[in-house]
Amino acid sequence: MEERRRAGYSVQREILDEGAVDEMAEKSDSKTSLSEKLKKSMRCSGPRVKSCLLGSFPVVSWLPRYSIRENALGDLVSGISVGIMHLPQGMAYALLASVPPVFGLYSSFYPVLIYFIFGTSKHISIGTYAVMSVMIGGVIERLAPDSNFMDWDNVTNSSQVNFDLRDAERVRVAAAVTFLSGIFQIILGLVQFGFVVTYLSEPLVRGYTTGAAIHVIVSQLKYTFGISPRRFNGPFSLIYTVLEICSIIPETNIGTLVVSIVAIIGLILAKELNAYLSKKLPVPIPVELIGIVVATVISWQVDLRAKYGVEVVGLIPSGLQPPVLPTASLFSQVIGDAFALAVVGYGIAISLGRIFALKYGYKVDSNQELIALGLSNSIGGIFQCFAISCSMSRTMVQESTGGKTQVAGALSAIIILFITLWIGRLFEDLPKAVLAAIIFVNLHGMMKQFLDIPALWRSNKVDMLIWVVTFIFTILFNPDLGLAASIGFSMLTVIFRTQLPTYSILGQVPDTDIYRPLEGYNQVKRVPGILIFRSSATLYFANAEMYQEALGEKSGIDITKFLSAKKKLEAKRKRHEKKNAKKAAKNNAVDMEEVPEREEQKDIAIIEVEDEPDSSLPRAIVLDLSPVNFLDTVGVKALRSIQKDYGEIGIEVVLAGCQTGVVDNMQTGGFFNDKVTKACLFSSVHDAVLHCQSARTHSQDEAMGCEIPSTHL
Numbered sequence: 001m002e003e004r005r006r007a008g009y010s011v012q013r014e015i016l017d018e019g020a021v022d023e024m025a026e027k028s029d030s031k032t033s034l035s036e037k038l039k040k041s042m043r044c045s046g047p048r049v050k051s052c053l054l055g056s057f058p059v060v061s062w063l064p065r066y067s068i069r070e071n072a073l074g075d076l077v078s079g080i081s082v083g084i085m086h087l088p089q090g091m092a093y094a095l096l097a098s099v100p101p102v103f104g105l106y107s108s109f110y111p112v113l114i115y116f117i118f119g120t121s122k123h124i125s126i127g128t129y130a131v132m133s134v135m136i137g138g139v140i141e142r143l144a145p146d147s148n149f150m151d152w153d154n155v156t157n158s159s160q161v162n163f164d165l166r167d168a169e170r171v172r173v174a175a176a177v178t179f180l181s182g183i184f185q186i187i188l189g190l191v192q193f194g195f196v197v198t199y200l201s202e203p204l205v206r207g208y209t210t211g212a213a214i215h216v217i218v219s220q221l222k223y224t225f226g227i228s229p230r231r232f233n234g235p236f237s238l239i240y241t242v243l244e245i246c247s248i249i250p251e252t253n254i255g256t257l258v259v260s261i262v263a264i265i266g267l268i269l270a271k272e273l274n275a276y277l278s279k280k281l282p283v284p285i286p287v288e289l290i291g292i293v294v295a296t297v298i299s300w301q302v303d304l305r306a307k308y309g310v311e312v313v314g315l316i317p318s319g320l321q322p323p324v325l326p327t328a329s330l331f332s333q334v335i336g337d338a339f340a341l342a343v344v345g346y347g348i349a350i351s352l353g354r355i356f357a358l359k360y361g362y363k364v365d366s367n368q369e370l371i372a373l374g375l376s377n378s379i380g381g382i383f384q385c386f387a388i389s390c391s392m393s394r395t396m397v398q399e400s401t402g403g404k405t406q407v408a409g410a411l412s413a414i415i416i417l418f419i420t421l422w423i424g425r426l427f428e429d430l431p432k433a434v435l436a437a438i439i440f441v442n443l444h445g446m447m448k449q450f451l452d453i454p455a456l457w458r459s460n461k462v463d464m465l466i467w468v469v470t471f472i473f474t475i476l477f478n479p480d481l482g483l484a485a486s487i488g489f490s491m492l493t494v495i496f497r498t499q500l501p502t503y504s505i506l507g508q509v510p511d512t513d514i515y516r517p518l519e520g521y522n523q524v525k526r527v528p529g530i531l532i533f534r535s536s537a538t539l540y541f542a543n544a545e546m547y548q549e550a551l552g553e554k555s556g557i558d559i560t561k562f563l564s565a566k567k568k569l570e571a572k573r574k575r576h577e578k579k580n581a582k583k584a585a586k587n588n589a590v591d592m593e594e595v596p597e598r599e600e601q602k603d604i605a606i607i608e609v610e611d612e613p614d615s616s617l618p619r620a621i622v623l624d625l626s627p628v629n630f631l632d633t634v635g636v637k638a639l640r641s642i643q644k645d646y647g648e649i650g651i652e653v654v655l656a657g658c659q660t661g662v663v664d665n666m667q668t669g670g671f672f673n674d675k676v677t678k679a680c681l682f683s684s685v686h687d688a689v690l691h692c693q694s695a696r697t698h699s700q701d702e703a704m705g706c707e708i709p710s711t712h713l
Contacts, residue, residue: 015690018663018681055368059117059406066405074402079411081283081401082125085394086416088288089128089442091313091427092435095223096133096216097386098140099170101427101435102316104128105420107385109320111376112413116406118372120365121353125394126376126409130439130446131212132345132387134219135479139177139337142233143330144169171384176330179381180338185346185374194366200347203456204490206449207467208483209348211474213446214238216439221245223436224260226253226311235477255308256433259295263437267291271441283401288438295434296427304431311432316424323382340480345389346373352390356399393442462497466490501537503550506624506685513686515624530692531555532685534624541634548638557617562649620692621646624685626657636669643676652695654680656688 016024054061086108094104108127115126149166150159188196218241222229227248232240270287278284304310331338350369357364377387398408456464469489474482504517507524515532516524533551537543552559623639631639643653658666658681666672682688 015687015694016683017679017687017691018658018683019678021683022678055365056371057117058120058365058368062405066407071404071407074404075408076411077283078398078401078403078408080415081286082394082398082403082408083412083415083419084286084289085397086127086412087419088292088435088438089391089394090416091292091430092438092442093128093130093133094386095432095435096130096137096219096439097174098137099174099386100167100316101313102420102424103171103174103384103386105416105424106321106383107380107388109413109416109420110383110385111380111388112409112416114376114379115372116410116413118368118375119406120363120368120372121349121357122360122362122405123356123395123399123403124349124353124390125398125412126349126373126390127388127394128386129345129348129389129391130216130443131209131348131479132341132389134212134216135337135341135344136174136177136386137219138215138233138478138480139334140170140173141231143173143333145231172327173330173334174386175324175381175384176326176328177334177338177341178377178385178387179326180331180334181341181345181387182374182376182378182381184339184342185370185377187374188342188346189367189370189374192367194350194370196343197347197350197366199487199490200343200351201463201466201490202351203452203463203467204470204486205347205351206452207470208344208474208479208486210446210449211471211482212479213443214475215479216443218242218245220436220439223311223432224257224440225249226256226309226433227251235481237478238475253309255304255310256431259304259310259431260433260437263291263295263431263434264440267437267441278400284397291438292427292430292434296430299431300429305429313428313430313432313435316428318425319421321384324384326381337480340483341387342374342377344479344483345377345387346370349373349390352392352395356395392445462493466493495542498537498540499543499546501535501543503547503554504534504536505554506532506534508689513684515685515689527689527693529619530622530689531618531620532622532624532689534627536627538628538630539625539635539638540630540632544634544638548642551621551623551642555618555621557646557649557651559645559649563645566649617649618651620652620654620695622685622688622692623653623655624657625655625662626659626685628662629659631662631665631669633669636666636671639666640671640676643680652692654682654688654691656682656685 014020087105090104090108091101092104094101094107097104112126119126144166146161146166149162149169151162152158153160188194215238218238221227222245225245227245229241229244229248232244267287270285270291274281274285274287299305299310299312305312346369350364350366353364353369373389377385380386380388398412452467453464456467466486466489470482470486473485473489476482477485504519505526506515507518507521507526508515509521509524517534518524518526531554533554535543535547535550539547621642623642628635639655646653663678663681672678682691
């Protein structure tokens with residue numbers, strides 16, 4: 001194979017320290033004051049007002065330029081397809097949220113229209129989402145359990161649940177937590193906290209959603225088997241629920257179980273057929289809609305509720321609910337859950353939004369997305385909706401069927417409005433077991449996320465650990481506490497990685513100004529008399545002490561031992577000087593003074609020989625700080641201590657590759673003084689090495705009385 005041709009270059013310049021670079025580049029010390037920043041941010045102008053309005057109402061910027069010829073047909077087909085999906089998913093996810101199914105339809109209408117006006121993603125499908133629904137269901141079951149609505153029935157001489165009162169209270173709880181989560185999202189968006197989603201890494205989100213999917217599955221088992229297990233709350237509630245279900249499995253309603261099995265098998269087969277014919281069909285077959293229509297017709301004709309005790313959806317009121325302000329007294333009880341919903345809902349939506357924005361070449365504004373979702377949830381809470389986010393399955397359908405703008409989302413909302421006003425009541429005989437089957441089948445994508453574990457094991461074991469720990473925390477502590485614990489663990493992995501970085505001794509690639517670790521390269525050579533040390537992490541309070549220990553270990557210099565030996569020599573010298581001074585004072589005669597003088601010279605000569613540095617030690621140490629992006633006061637003190645301690649045993653310490661912010665940290669941290677200036681800082685490792693070599697040559701030539709030539713790079 002022909003050897004690759006390399007372009008060469010040659011640079012000749014003087015060795016530059018940080019002070020010389022600042023002087024040549026004319027570094028500016030002027031900084032914008034806080035008052036000036038505030039004045040600039042509050043300054044108002046015509047273009048700025050226009051930009052602010054267009055940013056706050058994105059629909060105003062793109063809807064007037066909407067191309068009917070290019071986008072209308074695709075958005076129409078996509079809107080109808082997604083609207084059809086909203087019907088079964090909205091009703092099914094309402095069961096997850098422990099509210100009547102019709103409120104799932106409301107949650108698929110109002111928030112979608114709000115996002116159409118304020119959202120910036122063109123492709124995501126806003127509406128009900130399984131993870132959000134199960135989180136709300138946990139809050140509702142905690143604050144409005146069945147036990148709070150038991151009435152005594154004189155006919156049966158037993159307690160019965162008052163379903164009307166229970167459902168009304170549960171809707172109030174769902175509206176309150178949804179409204180409050182929307183307020184959190186709006187506040188975070190206004191203060192430009194869109195970056196908060198960066199703390200939700202992809203392994204964390206995928207591990208979390210997989211754990212939440214297990215909660216979803218367990219919560220729907222009661223509809224699959226037709227049983228009524230007790231509801232548990234708090235940590236380990238999932239385990240208690242599974243044990244409870246296992247204990248009452250003998251009470252399974254056979255009719256409900258048969259309906260569940262038939263529905264699950266039918267949906268799986270239909271979806272596989274859909275996937276097989278996807279390239280031949282212009283739009284996917286509405287499997288879920290066909291499933292609920294067929295199930296409703298069969299249930300109505302056979303009368304499954306009366307003959308076999310199969311639980312059905314029940315009354316679905318026609319029309320829309322009037323707006324009602326949420327119950328403020330509930331806010332204090334749901335504030336933590338609301339914040340968790342705000343973060344999770346935003347994290348899922350922005351992650352999916354960025355995927356499609358990157359694919360189709362447009363930008364998603366993270367802060368505006370927070371505001372859009374916040375308005376969707378807060379206004380939706382007033383209209384008795386429960387918290388929404390973005391659904392992967394609906395988004396894929398919206399994109400694959402030709403949807404190019406949020407007009408498709410608005411059309412899907414119109415479909416839901418039509419269903420809610422006129423068609424919804426036709427589904428009153430729909431078995432809840434069929435809705436549970438729809439949920440199970442729709443979760444197959446989340447179950448495939450278990451395949452992340454072997455993939456992450458091969459690529460990054462820390463990410464794999466985050467995935468597994470997040471999954472376990474979500475299973476054990478429920479989605480709300482599990483999310484907080486997972487974020488905490490993820491942050492700890494970052495801290496641990498900065499506490500346990502890779503420490504390296506660098507060498508020079510022959511005939512270049514490039515330096516690489518000695519351990520990983522065969523042709524890299526150590527620079528004689530110079531030790532080049534680098535850490536792969538930044539330097540701050542958590543690893544400053546380990547940085548100093550690693551330097552001593554890599555260099556083979558026990559600095560404490562050397563300093564202790566030097567102190568002993570200094571003490572010995574002082575004792576000899578004091579002793580000889582006393583002898584000199586007592587003996588004034590000339591012949592008596594010569595002997596002590598010879599002894600003094602002899603003693604002092606011996607001490608000076610012992611005090612000379614070991615020839616095996618490096619003459620200089622270069623600290624490569626290029627990976628360091630900030631220094632705190634502890635880090636500055638560590639560098640100052642290294643320079644002082646090694647300087648005392650005759651080893652010069654210089655710093656290389658300091659970023660401007662790091663130099664500023666050193667300036668404010670008191671690193672520099674009259675003796676330590678920017679002359680010990682160099683812009684590159686090569687500059688620092690040449691400086692150390694020239695300093696050594698300078699000292700040798702001075703001792704020989706030679707003229708010192710200038711050194712060039």
